[in-house]
Amino acid sequence: MSVPTAALESSICAPLPVLGQNVTVPLVTGGEVTYAALDYAASAPALQRVWDDVAAYAPYYGSVHRGAGYLSQLSTDLFENSRRTVADFLGCRADDQVVFTRSTTDSLNLLAAAIPADCQVFVYETEHHASLLPWRDAQVTYLNAPRTPAQAVESLERALADRDPYGPALVCVTGASNVTGELWPVKELAAAAHAHGARIVLDAAQLAPHHPVDIAELDVDWVAFSGHKLYAPFGSGVLAGRADWLQAAEPYLAGGGASRKVARRADGGVDVDWHTTAARHEAGSPNVIGVYSIASACKALTEAGFEGLVAREQALVGRVREGLAEVPEVQVLSLFGDDAPRVGVISFVVRGWNSSHFAAALSAEYGIGVRDGLFCAHPLVRTLLGSDPQDPGECGAPEAEPGERSLNAIRVSFGAGTPDEHIDRFLRAVSELVREGARWNYRTEDGRCVPDRGAAAQV
Numbered sequence: 001m002s003v004p005t006a007a008l009e010s011s012i013c014a015p016l017p018v019l020g021q022n023v024t025v026p027l028v029t030g031g032e033v034t035y036a037a038l039d040y041a042a043s044a045p046a047l048q049r050v051w052d053d054v055a056a057y058a059p060y061y062g063s064v065h066r067g068a069g070y071l072s073q074l075s076t077d078l079f080e081n082s083r084r085t086v087a088d089f090l091g092c093r094a095d096d097q098v099v100f101t102r103s104t105t106d107s108l109n110l111l112a113a114a115i116p117a118d119c120q121v122f123v124y125e126t127e128h129h130a131s132l133l134p135w136r137d138a139q140v141t142y143l144n145a146p147r148t149p150a151q152a153v154e155s156l157e158r159a160l161a162d163r164d165p166y167g168p169a170l171v172c173v174t175g176a177s178n179v180t181g182e183l184w185p186v187k188e189l190a191a192a193a194h195a196h197g198a199r200i201v202l203d204a205a206q207l208a209p210h211h212p213v214d215i216a217e218l219d220v221d222w223v224a225f226s227g228h229k230l231y232a233p234f235g236s237g238v239l240a241g242r243a244d245w246l247q248a249a250e251p252y253l254a255g256g257g258a259s260r261k262v263a264r265r266a267d268g269g270v271d272v273d274w275h276t277t278a279a280r281h282e283a284g285s286p287n288v289i290g291v292y293s294i295a296s297a298c299k300a301l302t303e304a305g306f307e308g309l310v311a312r313e314q315a316l317v318g319r320v321r322e323g324l325a326e327v328p329e330v331q332v333l334s335l336f337g338d339d340a341p342r343v344g345v346i347s348f349v350v351r352g353w354n355s356s357h358f359a360a361a362l363s364a365e366y367g368i369g370v371r372d373g374l375f376c377a378h379p380l381v382r383t384l385l386g387s388d389p390q391d392p393g394e395c396g397a398p399e400a401e402p403g404e405r406s407l408n409a410i411r412v413s414f415g416a417g418t419p420d421e422h423i424d425r426f427l428r429a430v431s432e433l434v435r436e437g438a439r440w441n442y443r444t445e446d447g448r449c450v451p452d453r454g455a456a457a458q459v
Helices: 006-011 048-060 070-089 104-114 149-161 186-195 244-248 288-304 306-325 355-366 378-385 420-436
Strands: 024-026 032-034 097-101 120-124 139-143 169-174 199-203 222-226 237-241 259-264 270-274 330-332 345-350 371-373 409-413 440-445 448-456
Touching: 048 070, 048 288, 070 097, 070 237, 070 288, 097 104, 104 199, 104 222, 104 237, 104 244, 120 149, 139 149, 149 169, 149 186, 169 186, 186 199, 288 306, 306 330, 306 345, 306 420, 345 355, 345 378, 345 420, 355 371, 355 409, 355 420, 355 440, 355 448, 378 409
Parallel strands: 120 139, 120 169, 169 199, 199 222
Antiparallel strands: 024 032, 097 237, 222 237, 259 270, 330 345, 345 409, 371 409, 440 448
């Protein structure tokens, strides 16, 4: 998969309105500044359109399915229409199911619970933990980090060809790395999987907010993503794709909504007739507001023109990479090389800096929010940093003191709502911190690097 650039240059659109654009935060050095939210890869701000749609619906909130009242009927229609909106957004095939979950993690754990008992799972060590860890009860083959897209396809083909016994198999792969932002060759990997009798699930958590995802065009079997990364932070996610394994599996959660009929047996037990639709795995009261917010975000991105959004984001990616390249102390992390297409997610380290210290200074002295740590992708970041698996460092909890080397990186991420000014301020701040040092002293507190109040640095 690649991001076209030249053909899109003329279609760049303005950033979409998001909540929090005018929020001001205090600086440790004095005064306040408008907050620059550059941590979209963790959770993107809500689109203003999503917030307005949710606010307009909220007074009409009611129970979903089976309620006779007007608000229940309206909410049920809203819920099921949202399912159709998401299916259209993902280019679902006619017989695909859209199951609403809590998140990408929840979606992939649902699928892990639904795979056949003898299924073999193939997953790259480069995956986010949401894709790496749910398969504990299956026979799992972890593939080494590839260094080119072609190598990714070749290693998968070898692994699938060598599997023994030759039974059902599932490949799990990201669409865009949550660490490097690099796009993976999803269509080619899907073709390789299908050629060897395997199925494939796409973790689109970092892809769907930045790039169109079409299940039929990519020829993947399932897609999983989270609302909170798609500008809809109301606690819902999606698993969309083939229905057969989902219909054959026991419900992910047993309870109301998943069952069509429950009856007592003569021996005192209970017989249950489970739904064969998406409801089979949606037990409990649905999060109708979360689901509606995802549908609203899908509509907003589509109506804004995804090509224009992609074009603008690619311009920002180019600006960030060029700016960071001007600072010799900065090393941008990459699996596939500098020319690899990527979304607005870039991780880097700064020579001579503890990554947590650097991120803390960006926040405290410049009002810029980024992420530091291992980004819930420990094996990948360790591979990129050339570290030993036993080296210290945890996801979001660095152990090194300010000034000491740390097994962590800094991640800047942005998207449809990012103003140009935030990118410019970030690049100026990186250059100033590297050139002049922090203006404040910092200390480690509860595993986080924080300003030492009342202790300005001598610079």
